[in-house]
Amino acid sequence: MSDLADHYGNLLGPARGPDAIAGAAVGKVDQRNLYLHYLRGLAALFVVLYHCSEYLWAYRGDDRFLSIFGGFFGAYGVAIFFAISGYLIAEVLRRDDPARFVMSRVARIYPLMLIMVGLFALALLMVGAPRGINLIALSLVPAGPRGYFLGVEWTLLYEMSYYIGLGLLGFVGLAALRTRIVIAWLGLLCFAYSLGGREHVEGMPILSAIPFSVVTFPFLLGYLASEAQKRGWLHPLLACLALPLAVASILSQAHFRLFVGFSASLLVAGLICAPALGSRGPFARAGVRLGDASYALYLCHVPVITILGALFGANAPAPLVWVSWLVCSIGVALLLGPLDVALYRRLKRTIDTARQGS
Numbered sequence: 401m402s403d404l405a406d407h408y409g410n411l412l413g414p415a416r417g418p419d420a421i422a423g424a425a426v427g428k429v430d431q432r433n434l435y436l437h438y439l440r441g442l443a444a445l446f447v448v449l450y451h452c453s454e455y456l457w458a459y460r461g462d463d464r465f466l467s468i469f470g471g472f473f474g475a476y477g478v479a480i481f482f483a484i485s486g487y488l489i490a491e492v493l494r495r496d497d498p499a500r501f502v503m504s505r506v507a508r509i510y511p512l513m514l515i516m517v518g519l520f521a522l523a524l525l526m527v528g529a530p531r532g533i534n535l536i537a538l539s540l541v542p543a544g545p546r547g548y549f550l551g552v553e554w555t556l557l558y559e560m561s562y563y564i565g566l567g568l569l570g571f572v573g574l575a576a577l578r579t580r581i582v583i584a585w586l587g588l589l590c591f592a593y594s595l596g597g598r599e600h601v602e603g604m605p606i607l608s609a610i611p612f613s614v615v616t617f618p619f620l621l622g623y624l625a626s627e628a629q630k631r632g633w634l635h636p637l638l639a640c641l642a643l644p645l646a647v648a649s650i651l652s653q654a655h656f657r658l659f660v661g662f663s664a665s666l667l668v669a670g671l672i673c674a675p676a677l678g679s680r681g682p683f684a685r686a687g688v689r690l691g692d693a694s695y696a697l698y699l700c701h702v703p704v705i706t707i708l709g710a711l712f713g714a715n716a717p718a719p720l721v722w723v724s725w726l727v728c729s730i731g732v733a734l735l736l737g738p739l740d741v742a743l744y745r746r747l748k749r750t751i752d753t754a755r756q757g758s
Contacts, residue, residue: 433672434676434677434684434687434688435671435672435674435677436484436487436488436668436671436672437687437688437691437692438677438687438688438690438691439480439484439667439668439671440480440481440484440691440694441687441690441691441692441693441694441697442477442480442690443476443477443478443480443481443484443694444477444481444690444693444694444695444697444698444733445477445690445697445730446473446474446476446477446480447473447474447477447478447552447698447701448697448698448701448726448729448730449469449473449726450469450470450471450473450474450477451474451551451701451702451705452465452469452701452705452722452725452726452729453465453466453468453469453470453722454466454474455702455705455709455725456718456721456722456725459709459721460718460721462718464718464719465722471656472646472649472650472656472660475649475656475657475660476646476649476660476663476664478555478615479615479618479657479660479661479663479664479665480618480664480667480668481555481698482555482558482559482615482616482618482619482622482661482664483618483619483621483622483625483661483664483665483667483668483669484622484668485559485562485619485622486562486618486619486620486621486622486623486624486625486626487622487623487625487626487668487672488622488626489562489563489566489623490622490623490624490625490626490627491626492504493566493570493575493578497570497755498567498568498569498570498571498575499571499755500751500752500755501563501566501567501570502563502564502567503751503755504748504751505560505563505564505567507744507747507748507751508744509540509556509559509560510540511743511744511747512695512696512699512736512739512740512743512744513550513553513556513699514538515736515739516550516696516699516700516703516736517533517538517549517550520549520550520700520703520707521533521549523703523707524703524706524707524710527707527710527711528710529706529707529710531549531706532547533549534546534547534548534549537549537553538553540553540556540557540560541557542557542561542605542606542607542609542610543606543607544606549703550699550700550702550703551702551703552698552699552702554605557605558605558610558613558615558616558619559619561607561610562616562619566578569581579623579624579627582620582623582624583624585611585620586617586620586621586624588611588612589611589612589614589616589617589620592612593612593614593658614657614658614661615657615661617657617658617661617662617665618661618662618664618665618668621661621662621665621669622665622668622669625665625668625669625672626672628669629669629672629673634669634670634672634673635670635673636670636671636673636674636675637670638666638669638670639666639667639669639670639671639674640670641663641666641670642663642664642666642667642670643663645659645660645662645663645666646659646660646663648663649663689734689737690730692737692738692740692741693730693733693734693736693737693740694733695737695740696732696733696734696736696737696739696740697729697730697733697737700729700732700733700736701725701729701733704725704728704729704732705725705729708721708724708725708728709721709725712724
């Protein structure tokens with residue numbers, strides 16, 4: 401929303417894992433998780449396709465692409481990120497102590513985000529479209545309505561809230577009860593939703609609303625998928641159920657995000673127990689590169705759209721503008737992806753060394 405790098409232990413190879421939206425990155429990806437690596441890249445691409453289409457409509461009044469890559473793509477991409485994140489967090493919590501877990505999450509989420517904010521603040525200033533920075537929004541503290549500089553930080557706010565909450569359980573001696581607490585949380589969320597729980601407001605979450613937000617479903621289900629996998633309760637055919645639920649989400653406005661969340665969760669649950677996937681060939685290499693760059697792509701695409709939108713003349717053909725936004729966003733992400741990987745690995749090594757010496 402994560403790269404498959406160190407903080408996810410042996411799950412993903414020598415440099416192990418990421419969280420979902422917070423990018424993915426490693427040169428060597430464990431076969432068992434290659435599906436998730438590809439899926440993370442696909443999820444980021446879904447969000448970018450949606451935003452390119454949405455901004456084309458907002459800037460040019462042209463909805464031809466939005467009729468194809470509508471809100472489903474954005475919501476489904478985020479739901480996939482959350483489901484993968486829940487699964488991987490359950491895995492890493494079994495290995496890391498609470499302090500290491502929280503520090504690794506902070507190291508995963510904030511550095512690239514802050515780098516992106518700095519780079520694009522300068523770039524926007526140079527093209528004559530300066531944007532202010534809200535420090536509270538930048539902190540990812542759930543404190544109500546804020547303007548997010550990169551346009552997507554609201555999801556990172558949700559993720560950090562999940563991470564801090566689960567990490568705190570370890571600090572207060574309740575680590576052994578995490579799974580039961582997640583089950584109770586899921587039950588409470590279902591009950592609240594059955595009473596008429598409303599859709600979240602993406603850019604305006606406050607702490608008290610996060611536990612009852614429908615976007616939390618895929619994170620909780622992803623977490624429980626890890627427990628189910630450990631007990632041998634999952635089957636690859638679960639991924640096939642994702643399609644009818646995805647169709648149902650498109651047909652049902654009232655329960656759109658609920659169906660999207662369940663669909664993405666079943667897709668992840670099926671893929672984590674699927675037979676190993678081959679990692680050779682150009683398509684596999686492209687998938688790994690996109691997975692490595694997924695966090696960078698997620699963070700950079702809205703500023704890229706804004707900058708190019710300021711540079712394009714009013715007479716530029718709308719399809720050319722849309723394609724330029726998409727291609728340039730992917731290009732910038734592929735350039736910054738290696739920086740993300742290297743930076744996180746170094747920070748993770750520093751955290752591990754400090755913890756071993758303490």
